[in-house]
Amino acid sequence: xxxxxxxxxxxxxxxxxxxxxxxxxxxxxxxxxxxxxxxxxxxxxxxxxxxxxxxxxxxxxxxxxxxxxxxxxxxxxxxxxxxxxxxxxxxxxxxxxxxxxxxxxxxxxxxxxxxxxxxxxxxxxxxxxxxxxxxxxxxxxxxxxxxxxxxxxxxxxxxxxxxxxxxxxxxxxxxxxxxxxxxxxxxxxxxxxxxxxxxxxxxxxxxxxxxxxxxxxxxxxxxxxxxxxxxxxxxxxxxxxxxxxxxxxxxxxxxxxxxxxxxxxxxxxxxxxxxxxxxxxxxxxxxxxxxxx
Amino acid sequence: xxxxxxxxxxxxxxxxxxxxxxxxxxxxxxxxxxxxxxxxxxxxxxxxxxxxxxxxxxxxxxxxxxxxxxxxxxxxxxxxxxxxxxxxxxxxxxxxxxxxxxxxxxxxxxxxxxxxxxxxxxxxxxxxxxxxxxxxxxxxxxxxxxxxxxxxxxxxxxxxxxxxxxxxxxxxxxxxxxxxxxxxxxxxxxxxxxxxxxxxxxxxxxxxxxxxxxxxxxxxxxxxxxxxxxxxxxxxxxxxxxxxxxxxxxxxxxxxxxxxxxxxxxxxxxxxxxxxxxxxxxxxxxxxxxxxx
Numbered sequence: 001x002x003x004x005x006x007x008x009x010x011x012x013x014x015x016x017x018x019x020x021x022x023x024x025x026x027x028x029x030x031x032x033x034x035x036x037x038x039x040x041x042x043x044x045x046x047x048x049x050x051x052x053x054x055x056x057x058x059x060x061x062x063x064x065x066x067x068x069x070x071x072x073x074x075x076x077x078x079x080x081x082x083x084x085x086x087x088x089x090x091x092x093x094x095x096x097x098x099x100x101x102x103x104x105x106x107x108x109x110x111x112x113x114x115x116x117x118x119x120x121x122x123x124x125x126x127x128x129x130x131x132x133x134x135x136x137x138x139x140x141x142x143x144x145x146x147x148x149x150x151x152x153x154x155x156x157x158x159x160x161x162x163x164x165x166x167x168x169x170x171x172x173x174x175x176x177x178x179x180x181x182x183x184x185x186x187x188x189x190x191x192x193x194x195x196x197x198x199x200x201x202x203x204x205x206x207x208x209x210x211x212x213x214x215x216x217x218x219x220x221x222x223x224x225x226x227x228x229x230x231x232x233x234x235x236x237x238x239x240x241x242x243x244x245x246x247x248x249x250x251x252x253x254x255x256x257x258x259x260x261x262x263x264x265x266x267x268x269x270x271x272x273x274x275x276x277x278x279x280x281x282x283x284x285x286x287x288x289x290x291x292x293x
Numbered sequence: 294x295x296x297x298x299x300x301x302x303x304x305x306x307x308x309x310x311x312x313x314x315x316x317x318x319x320x321x322x323x324x325x326x327x328x329x330x331x332x333x334x335x336x337x338x339x340x341x342x343x344x345x346x347x348x349x350x351x352x353x354x355x356x357x358x359x360x361x362x363x364x365x366x367x368x369x370x371x372x373x374x375x376x377x378x379x380x381x382x383x384x385x386x387x388x389x390x391x392x393x394x395x396x397x398x399x400x401x402x403x404x405x406x407x408x409x410x411x412x413x414x415x416x417x418x419x420x421x422x423x424x425x426x427x428x429x430x431x432x433x434x435x436x437x438x439x440x441x442x443x444x445x446x447x448x449x450x451x452x453x454x455x456x457x458x459x460x461x462x463x464x465x466x467x468x469x470x471x472x473x474x475x476x477x478x479x480x481x482x483x484x485x486x487x488x489x490x491x492x493x494x495x496x497x498x499x500x501x502x503x504x505x506x507x508x509x510x511x512x513x514x515x516x517x518x519x520x521x522x523x524x525x526x527x528x529x530x531x532x533x534x535x536x537x538x539x540x541x542x543x544x545x546x547x548x549x550x551x552x553x554x555x556x557x558x559x560x561x562x563x564x565x566x567x568x569x570x571x572x573x574x575x576x577x578x579x580x581x582x583x584x585x586x
Binding site for chain 1: 295296297298299302303305306309310311312313314315318319320321322324325326327328329330331332333334335336337338339340342343347350351353354355357362364365368371372373374375376377378379380381383501502503504536537538539542544545546549
């Protein structure tokens with residue numbers, strides 16, 4: 001090992017993992033070192049560029065706290081999150097596709113009944129969401145738990161607003177169950193396109209590489225039911241200008257739906273709306289879980 | 294871009310850099326994404342492993358401050374630092390090889406004259422260091438600035454000791470100049486092997502992969518003179534048990550030297566030493582700088 005040079009160092013590092021008892025970890029570290037070194041060789045990374053990368057990662061680490069996860073943003077914006085999601089969620093083509101989880105899910109959101117208003121004070125045009133959860137064989141899935149979360153009309157999630165964070169107010173997110181026929185419905189607000197947090201190092205990376213920080217309007221769903229794989233996905237709003245340039249590469253054409261605009265009048269909850277309102281109907285198809293022998 | 298799938302996402306991310314005006318940055322980001330995605334595919338990275346990686350990097354970021362640079366430690370222990378150093382410091386074979394800079398250099402170390410004791414209170418067996426700085430053509434290099442830094446007999450650099458950090462005491466490091474014939478000499482202490490800081494996430498990675506955290510004993514040098522490339526290197530102590538398993542892959546056989554042990558008696562500075570002392574003689578050969586046209 002004392003005669004390592006530019007050409008032999010990769011094998012020397014890989015050899016250093018020879019005593020790793022966790023064979024999966026050894027596989028991962030070996031591949032990581034091979035690709036990391038191949039990258040540095042391919043671009044002939046300079047010492048100054050390496051140092052800039054160290055400083056960049058340091059900034060990513062320092063801006064990350066319990067409210068903001070800049071490493072996930074970095075993974076998202078480099079397409080790594082979507083790749084990992086895709087390769088771990090291969091499904092029959094009649095099942096609903098998965099997409100990225102994102103950084104804005106919160107454990108312990110309020111529990112609602114079908115028909116409830118989950119906006120809880122978040123601002124935006126009223127939007128009535130309904131649909132059915134089915135299995136791949138067409139059977140309705142009753143009592144499936146749906147987690148829903150979304151941004152408001154200013155493009156912010158509740159947890160991004162200082163006043164909500166301090167008072168622990170959860171808005172435009174909730175948990176509800178499908179009924180005996182697998183149906184669900186709730187009132188929320190119209191989802192709007194929004195930029196990911198871009199006042200940090202990831203935002204600087206996007207600007208330097210000529211990219212915008214926007215995500216097309218979408219509604220997050222996580223759907224769990226016994227006997228099925230948990231589905232983490234979004235429904236995207238048709239017509240959004242960012243559908244073809246989602247900064248986190250999360251759009252799938254099968255996940256785009258029409259959010260129908262309605263003129264003022266009687267809404268699905270029987271109330272008279274004096275301003276335009278929207279409705280979205282979208283069904284989800286779950287993949288049966290593989291049963292261990 | 295709305296029909297991205299597991300196979301096409303890499304090209305979609307690369308295409309997102311199309312408007313990047315800095316062509317070097319575009320090259321780097323393109324290669325980075327290709328290798329990052331290839332790694333995730335090769336090992337079929339799971340969502341849980343991805344999340345563990347996010348948490349690992351978050352810890353690396355949070356332990357990093359102005360005194361500790363865990364990202365550099367990570368780069369060092371994965372051999373990336375040495376690879377980048379090697380590919381950016383190709384020299385004729387008669388020139389002294391470069392090695393990693395490491396995290397313990399300090400700007401503004403005390404200036405000493407030849408013959409001075411640079412230990413400044415650091416503990417360890419006395420060690421008298423001497424040598425000559427020459428150019429690749431054999432010419433002596435007068436008035437070259439030498440920066441020297443090293444650990445003490447407990448394996449700690451001055452900046453790792455809380456008492457030094459608070460009082461800003463710099464020990465066993467200094468700057469001095471070669472004389473008119475290119476010679477230098479100073480008294481310091483015997484360098485000892487030491488573990489890199491391993492109470493953080495990088496230490497956990499080393500333990501999990503069956504690696505020790507030790508570096509063989511060495512003395513750091515940075516040598517700068519007009520007309521020559523600045524040389525950043527170490528001299529390693531022959532016989533050290535970690536020469537073949539340096540945790541940062543920094544050893545080069547040409548950089549190993551004998552640190553001669555002397556029984557008690559008169560030392561090079563004319564003083565009578567009542568305990569054993571050491572001497573090291575090592576010459577450095579600098580590569581002429583490329584003159585821009």
